[in-house]
Amino acid sequence: MKINLQEDVLKDHNLAAKFNRGLFNDHNTLVINLMSSPGAGKTTLLEETIKAMTNEFRIAVIEGDLATDRDAERLRALGIKTVQINTVGGCHLDARMIAKTIPEFDLDHVDILFIENIGNLVCPSGYDLGQNFKVVVLSVPEGNDKIPKYPVMFRRTDLTIINKTDLLPFVSFDLDEAKTDLEAINPNAELKALSAKTGEGMEEWINWIKDAYHQCIKH
Numbered sequence: 001m002k003i004n005l006q007e008d009v010l011k012d013h014n015l016a017a018k019f020n021r022g023l024f025n026d027h028n029t030l031v032i033n034l035m036s037s038p039g040a041g042k043t044t045l046l047e048e049t050i051k052a053m054t055n056e057f058r059i060a061v062i063e064g065d066l067a068t069d070r071d072a073e074r075l076r077a078l079g080i081k082t083v084q085i086n087t088v089g090g091c092h093l094d095a096r097m098i099a100k101t102i103p104e105f106d107l108d109h110v111d112i113l114f115i116e117n118i119g120n121l122v123c124p125s126g127y128d129l130g131q132n133f134k135v136v137v138l139s140v141p142e143g144n145d146k147i148p149k150y151p152v153m154f155r156r157t158d159l160t161i162i163n164k165t166d167l168l169p170f171v172s173f174d175l176d177e178a179k180t181d182l183e184a185i186n187p188n189a190e191l192k193a194l195s196a197k198t199g200e201g202m203e204e205w206i207n208w209i210k211d212a213y214h215q216c217i218k219h
Contacts, residue, residue: 013127016095020102020130027107030216031115032209033129035153036137037146038119041163043071045137045196045205046114050078052206057111057213062101064093064118071116081105092123095130112213121146125153132216139164140173147181155186159208162193165200 024031036042050059060081063072069084076082083101085093093115105113115131117124125134136157138146141164147154154160160182162175175193182191192208194201 013095016099017128017130020095020098023102023107024113024130024132027110028217029107029110029113030209030213031113031129031131031133032212033115033117033124033131033134034137035117035121035124035134035157036119036139037121037142040119040137040139040142041196042116042119042137043074045161045163046116047074047078048196048199048202049114049206049209050075050080052202053112053209054078054080058109059112059114060105060110062093062098062113062115064097064116066090066118081110087118091118091120092127093117093129094127098129112209121150121153125150125156133158133212135159135161137161137163138178140167141171143172144174144177144181147178147185151185154182154189157186157189159190159192161205162191163196165193166195166198 034042034046046061053059061075062083062085063069063075064085064087065071066087066089072082072084083104085097085101087093098115115129134157136153138160140162162178179191182189192201192204194205196202
């Protein structure tokens with residue numbers, strides 16, 4: 001299903017985020033807001049995550065893009081309920097947009113809802129969608145300068161994923177430097193390095209999600 005935004009569901013953004021969070025909590029649905037710059041590999045990461053977890057968890061996705069539903073179709077091909085939001089130029093998703101999609105899901109049958117945000121390292125960082133966790137994906141070809149250059153994004157996330165580690169032999173990227181930069185900005189954030197393409201490091205990411213889910217349902 002494709003949803004085009006024409007009007008706000010709720011007038012106040014903070015009220016919308018509170019509304020969303022209440023619904024998700026009532027249904028024990030873990031919600032992860034996945035952010036990155038364009039091309040960091042969010043959709044590929046989601047595809048491989050879904051393949052690894054779909055036998056154990058009921059997963060759904062809200063897919064955000066300026067235009068098209070190409071990424072959503074990739075996820076639907078895996079049998080996953082995916083609702084597309086096209087912002088038609090907007091650089092981020094907000095809680096009111098998410099609220100409008102919620103009736104499309106049967107949350108009683110959704111254990112984990114991923115929100116794939118618009119590819120952008122600036123705008124999405126400041127918006128509460130009602131999620132439990134914010135995760136940012138940084139790919140090694142983007143270079144080591146992104147964490148210090150975009151501190152607001154990395155300061156407000158619970159987990160930073162360094163993706164495309166299979167390319168480390170071919171690009172100039174230092175994992176230790178990334179860890180140091182992240183710790184200076186956000187000492188409480190976790191960092192995990194992986195390759196969604198090869199599967200290296202994916203198990204740690206999957207285990208992080210499982211722990212997050214069990215933490216979610218306890219509350």
